[in-house]
Amino acid sequence: MQKFFSKSSRKTLSSQMHSGTILLLISITLVFLFLSFFALSYHNKNATNGYQLKVLREEREKLMFEIETEEMKIADLSAINKKKTDENFEEEVEEKNYITKIIYLQGKSSQ
16 A cells, blocks of 8 residues: 555646546547538438439429420320311422422611
8 A cells, every 4th residue: 555655657737637638629620520520421412312312303293395305206196197188288288389389588677
């Protein structure tokens, strides 16, 4: 027991304060790093979800455009089928071709 309380094994108050300060700084740094890691992983997860949402929206817009174009093709084909049953179909086609050849000229207005 005498050996436990001997002067040689005792540290001075200033050395204890110095080691305590260093341990406090190390523990604060570790807590800061730990919290930073979790904050960055949380924001990375949100950014990844946002990117995936953006990609899905773009894909949805592309598919909606394709659906609209297919519906327009269907409407055109059904109109052509309806016109084929009409007896005046050939005359209308000739008139349509003639109308598409008209060129409109833009004139200047005098003011």
